[in-house]
Amino acid sequence: MNTLFDKIWDKHIIHSIENGPTQLYIDRHYCHEVTSPQAFEGLRMRGLKVFRPEKTICTPDHNIPTINQELPIADPVSRQQVDTLTSNANAFGLTLYPLGHELNGIIHVMGPENGYTLPGMTIVCGDSHTSTHGAFGAVAFGIGTSEVEMVLASQTILQPKPLKMRITVNGELAPNVTAKDLVLYIISQVGTGGATGYFIEFAGEAIRKLNMEERMTVCNMSIEMGARGGLIAPDETTIAYLKDKPFAPKNSEWDKSVAYWQTLKSDDNAVFDKELAFEASDIEPMITYGTNPGMGIGISQSIPSIDQIDETSKVSFLKSLDYMGFTPDQSLLGKPVDYVFLGSCTNGRLEDFRAFASYIKGKKKSENLTVWLVPGSQKVLKQIQQEGIDKILTEAGFELRQPGCSACLAMNDDKVPAGKYALSTSNRNFEGRQGPGARTLLCGPLVAAAAAVHGVITDPRSV
Amino acid sequence: MKEKFITIHSTCVPLEIENIDTDQIIPARFLKATDKIGFGKNLFADWRYQSNGEENKDFILNNPAYKGAILLAGKNFGCGSSREHAAWAIAGYGFRVVISSYFADIFRNNALNNSILPIIVSEDDLSMLFDKVKSNPATQLQIDLPSQTVTLSDNSWSCSFEINPYKKECLLKGYDDIDFALSNRLLIEEWEKKA
Known part of the structure; x- marks a missing residue:
């Protein structure tokens, strides 16, 4: 009788504080140059190492030029921030895809396209658009820098458990209506703070028909209605996308993973704290x-x-x-x-x-x-x-x-x-x-x- | 060890705007620092200063009548980006408390992690507080964390506020989440073995 969100959340509980937050294990931590320097500095001040360095992926994206990336970054302050990410990744032994690397990109684009984001994971990043990764059926949410420090130090995070909302979109989108139009429509109906305190599951025919890139667009904007995150249950579309991605599981591990991913869905009688439904045919650009x-x-x-x-x-x-x-x-x-x-x-x-x-x-x-x-x-x-x-x-x-x-x-x-x-x-x-x-x-x-x-x-x- | 939070007795700054996002609290161009200091001077920078750098006299922070450690703000305060720089800017400016009818989730966590107390009151109470403070800038509020109450200093109104007991303890004693998380290291390692 559980929702997909409950299943993933509950599986990752290290410890529940009575009347307080839950300590949750984090499977994947993405890290960029803007919200991490103070977290690494905090580790140094506490004399700590990164607890599980193989679970953090770093790439600079926010503060980089989009022309002449081959040249040194002209703005000295931006350059210092990008250099600080490099020196921190090196000092703490983390994977880094620097500027110009063939895997470099916006962290919420490069993570999924390389198979770093998988169904059933808990995923955090010091960035509110971490909700993007929910497209794979992951519990993914943005965090502040103190929380980045906590994840680096312990591979866990303390979070109050959000309420659960299901948003069902029935029917089919009209031609020339995109996933972005779909999510902008939902936000216009729910309001910019209307999902505050909730974690959303997107469901319904219109959602199922989206490809993975479109699903990422929808989940990405969950935060824009105040939601802690938004996810979509994994299905054949998800599995086909992940097959042969560089860091996705391979061979027998792949078969084992797929078998598990296929169990990741809300039970038929799962109870949500709030349910909303929309008709895809009502949506225009x-x-x-x-x-x-x-x-x-x-x-x-x-x-x-x-x-x-x-x-x-x-x-x-x-x-x-x-x-x-x-x-x-x-x-x-x-x-x-x-x-x-x-x-x-x-x-x-x-x-x-x-x-x-x-x-x-x-x-x-x-x-x-x-x-x-x-x-x-x-x-x-x-x-x-x-x-x-x-x-x-x-x-x-x-x-x-x-x-x-x-x-x-x-x-x-x-x-x-x-x-x-x-x-x-x-x-x-x-x-x-x-x-x-x-x-x-x-x-x-x-x-x-x-x-x-x-x-x-x-x-x-x-x- | 962080600064302890127990009681605050202060006047308020009324910022009667809804959905104040973290891009307004601290615009992205000020996020290039690699430390946590100096953000207070750029709090609400695009509202507070004109493009030539001079103060915008119409903005509430530049009105000498309104001072204090308490910010009153419209609903859904702190929406948008997860930048903790927003909390650093608010603390750096000297605010210890923000009162609104609700807060964005990430901002609320960030505030608590920086010894800023986010207090939720009803929309009606918030509206009443705006009226009181706007008509009399000397209006004072008493915030008492141990009893979880917020009171007008003329005792004409008082209400209790919610905070989870763990976070309350952290604020009262100056503890932080990382000390707690690491104290469960054995549990974390056990979980990893099972996974």
């Missing part, structure tokens, strides 16, 4: 108009009127529209855009570049805007080249950059200037997220492609 990911609408709809907003939220709603330079009831179609960003741990995988390329093929990039196309990893870049997608992009007037988190959080030079509008396939439209004063509208790869060609917000189904 989505776009956000405000400054949190819950402020989304179908691309053919208008921004809500003030009467539709709760009394207590009106001030924040108007502040948000003021920042964006929008007004209630406004339609966004035809609105000029200054920047388009395709990339991030949400939409920086091969499927996303395929979708973008399918739209722009035979068309030309609009001259009125800047377009950043940033593959999520070196492997994604290689796949793009092997499939000839790079040629389609070049012929249409686009350029590919090198892998990294890039304009998703603009820690490097990929910053949108103040007041400019960016149509972004990333995960957050918070004020200043893509640069101080930048105005971000979140969308999927097809809506991004349509704007990149037409220079204005365009329904990808219409042209």
Whole structure:
């Protein structure tokens, strides 16, 4: 009578503190340059080693340039942070995929594509988008730096057990409606804090039909409705994806693992603390108009009127529209855009570049805007080249950059200037997220492609 | 050993905005440091300073009427990124308590791990506290962790707040989770043998 989440959680309990958190064993720890230096420093101050160094994988991604990666990083502070990850990984004996390495990439892209993420695992990283790995049927969640230190020191973490929510999406998505549209729709219905305190299981026909990259897009955005994480039960799609991945189990270990993975699902009569259901046919290409990911609408709809907003939220709603330079009831179609960003741990995988390329093929990039196309990893870049997608992009007037988190959080030079509008396939439209004063509208790869060609917000189904 | 938390008696800073995300608390461009110090000066940087670096006089932290160790904030405080730098910035600025009607999960853990007490009150109580503090900036609150109560210093209102007993003990005694985790090393090794 257990949920999948309970089964994985319970299996990893080291110790439960009465009326307190659970000490949970962690199977995989991903580590990047921004949230780890203080954790390693903490270990040094305590005179500790990393308890299980083989379970931590390090790669720099947040703070790296997306051009000229062969050269030393120009910003000395960024360079120092990236160098600190290298020296810490070396000093503590951890696996590191440095800048330029063929396995380097955004940690939530490179981990799964190499088979480091497996069903049934507990996975943490000092990054809220660790929820991505839930796509494989893993309990994966973001943690703070003190918790990174705890995992390095003990391979365990103390966590209060979250409540459980199931979100079922019935039916099939319409053509030209992507996984990103699906999850932006769910967040617009649940709200930016509506799943706080919960761990989500995504289920239903529309979810089952998604491929692994699409499932990662959905689970990635779980945190944007406040959830601790989101997972999808592993199935034949999951197993086929993992087969022959470099670090996935091999031979008899593979058979044993598959047998176990096939048991990983919620029992038929499992009880969730909350259940929500949506119809896939209600979903159209989505776009956000405000400054949190819950402020989304179908691309053919208008921004809500003030009467539709709760009394207590009106001030924040108007502040948000003021920042964006929008007004209630406004339609966004035809609105000029200054920047388009395709990339991030949400939409920086091969499927996303395929979708973008399918739209722009035979068309030309609009001259009125800047377009950043940033593959999520070196492997994604290689796949793009092997499939000839790079040629389609070049012929249409686009350029590919090198892998990294890039304009998703603009820690490097990929910053949108103040007041400019960016149509972004990333995960957050918070004020200043893509640069101080930048105005971000979140969308999927097809809506991004349509704007990149037409220079204005365009329904990808219409042209 | 961390700073111990027992009682706080202080005025409040009212930041009446909902869904304040950690990118507002500390923008990403300030996350390049490799230590934990100095984040307080960039707390709410994009709201607090104009693009020329001068203070934005309209922002509540720059209003000399409002001071204190308690931040009052709209619902869903600390959503978004897991960056603990947000907690370091809040502590670095001098806040010891944040009161809201609910907090994002990761932020709440990060706050507790930095001896910042996140206190959840009802939406009605939060709204009442905003009104009180805005109409009289000298309004003081007494936060008592041992009895888990928050009280207006004129005694016109008091309410209890939840905190799990383990975390309460950690805050009261200045313990941290890593000491506890490592004390179970044998249990961890036993678990690994079974797995």
